[in-house]
Amino acid sequence: MLVGYMRVSKADGSQSTDLQRDALLAAGVAAGDLYEDKASGKKDDRPNLAACLKALRHGDTLLVWKLDRLGRDLRHLVNTVHDLTDRGIGLKVLTGEGAAIDTTTAPGKLVFGIFAALSEFERALISERTVAGLAAARARGRTGGRPFKMTPAKVRLAMAAMGQKETKVGDLCKELGITRQTLYRHVSPAGELRSDGAKLLSKK
Numbered sequence: 001m002l003v004g005y006m007r008v009s010k011a012d013g014s015q016s017t018d019l020q021r022d023a024l025l026a027a028g029v030a031a032g033d034l035y036e037d038k039a040s041g042k043k044d045d046r047p048n049l050a051a052c053l054k055a056l057r058h059g060d061t062l063l064v065w066k067l068d069r070l071g072r073d074l075r076h077l078v079n080t081v082h083d084l085t086d087r088g089i090g091l092k093v094l095t096g097e098g099a100a101i102d103t104t105t106a107p108g109k110l111v112f113g114i115f116a117a118l119s120e121f122e123r124a125l126i127s128e129r130t131v132a133g134l135a136a137a138r139a140r141g142r143t144g145g146r147p148f149k150m151t152p153a154k155v156r157l158a159m160a161a162m163g164q165k166e167t168k169v170g171d172l173c174k175e176l177g178i179t180r181q182t183l184y185r186h187v188s189p190a191g192e193l194r195s196d197g198a199k200l201l202s203k204k
Helices: 018-026 047-055 074-086 106-139 152-162 169-176 180-186 195-202
Strands: 002-008 034-038 061-064 090-093
Touching (some): 018 034, 034 047, 152 169, 152 180, 152 195, 169 180
Parallel strands (some): 002 034, 002 061, 061 090
């Protein structure tokens, strides 16, 4: 079965999926098998993409008008297609720079392999630059990383708040200016002090 996915960046009506819809229908996708999002490609929250990927079954092929309609960035795109491939699902791009990609064919798989290699190369370059930057900073007496945001006062507030059933963890993290990971590293869901929290409170 052919399944189509469309996306435009703005939800205010200033952009239309008509061109994408027409191309996908012409490629053989049934109208009932089209999924559409109106959101920036950089956003994680694209509910209809999630629904589309979930609906795909082994032997299906996902069609997109252009490659940039599917992925947030090259790495996200590569990971998405690897996941589809593992599930026995193909990807076909109709137009644009990725039009040679059709993972149901050998040449298409080769083209996507080049994209995947570029993604790995990009990742290696970023890692190399980060390591070099940290080394240069240390040589100048600076240490890398973000400032530690948890404080003894925040630990005590978190302990008190997490002990209340009506506390919403997301709201608490926003109020304290910390991530969920940081919160749970210091305080348990029941408001009990954890090792990192105890260490922080023991500091003078």
